[in-house]
Structure formats: C-alpha cells, structure tokens
Amino acid sequence: MKTEEKIICDLVHDFVKENWDKIDREKCELTKNKKDFLEEVKTDVQAAIWVVMEVADWAMDKKYFKNLKQEVADDVEFTVWKIKDKYLRLDVIGPSFEWKIAFTEPKEKTVIYFD
Numbered sequence: 001m002k003t004e005e006k007i008i009c010d011l012v013h014d015f016v017k018e019n020w021d022k023i024d025r026e027k028c029e030l031t032k033n034k035k036d037f038l039e040e041v042k043t044d045v046q047a048a049i050w051v052v053m054e055v056a057d058w059a060m061d062k063k064y065f066k067n068l069k070q071e072v073a074d075d076v077e078f079t080v081w082k083i084k085d086k087y088l089r090l091d092v093i094g095p096s097f098e099w100k101i102a103f104t105e106p107k108e109k110t111v112i113y114f115d
Contacts (some may be wrong), residue, residue, distance in 0.1 A: 001045070002101070003103075004009050004086070004101045004102060005045040005101055007083050008048050008049065008081075008083070008088065008101065009043065009045055009048045010042075011048075011052075012041045013038055013042045013048075013082055014038050015051070015064070016038055016041055016051060017034075017035060017038055018033075019064070022060050023059055023060055024059045025059075026058045028054065028055050028058075028059035030055070035054050046084070051108070052081075068081045068082065068083065069081060070087065070106075077091070077092070078090060078091045078092075080104060087103065087106060088104065089103070090100055
C-alpha cells in the first residue's frame with residue numbers, strides 16, 4: 001500500500017472505530033460486523049474512500065468529512081483532500097469508479113487584468 005493510501009485508510013479506520021454506532025448500516029447496506037469492516041477499511045483504500053464520500057455523507061447523522069474536501073476549479077475532474085498537513089489528489093478511473101491517489105501541493109497563480 002502506498003503512503004497516500006495508508007493516510008486515507010488510517011483516517012477512516014479511526015473514524016469508523018469511533019463512530020460505528022452512528023452509521024446507519026441498513027441505509028448504506030453495510031452487512032459486515034464492526035471488526036471485519038475495520039479490517040476492510042484499514043487495508044482497502046477503495047472501501048475507505050467509499051466511507052468518506054458516501055457513508056459519512058448520507059448514512060450518518062451529519063456530514064463528518066465536509067471540511068476534508070478542498071476547493072478546486074469547476075472544470076477539473078479530480079478531488080483534493082487535505083488530511084492533516086498532506087494534500088491528496090483523487091482521480092476516478094474508468095466506469096468502475098476506482099480511485100487513483102497521489103500527493104499534490106496547492107499552487108498559486110497571479111492573474112493580471114484590466115477593467
């Protein structure tokens with residue numbers, strides 16, 4: 001597992017461990033028990049991303065990760081998350097909706113314009 005994937009998996013593992021009882025498991029069709037699901041999100045980055053993007057968004061009492069996602073331009077087809085001091089770029093791959101994850105850094109651009 002790559003370092004950037006481990007960062008996501010560790011975050012989600014700790015989150016699920018702490019908030020297991022707040023997850024509406026019926027709503028998100030989660031049939032695994034807590035122990036098995038913790039093992040899955042610890043080792044499967046796709047499952048961990050599913051928790052952040054879906055489960056914690058609509059199968060819980062509030063949107064727990066709303067501050068994780070960073071603002072990016074409207075015309076890009078990727079997502080950027082900030083976890084602690086690391087920025088991670090997530091690109092969806094193909095129709096299977098698997099995610100490619102890589103470290104990234106914010107960049108600034110100076111624009112000169114006239115009224």
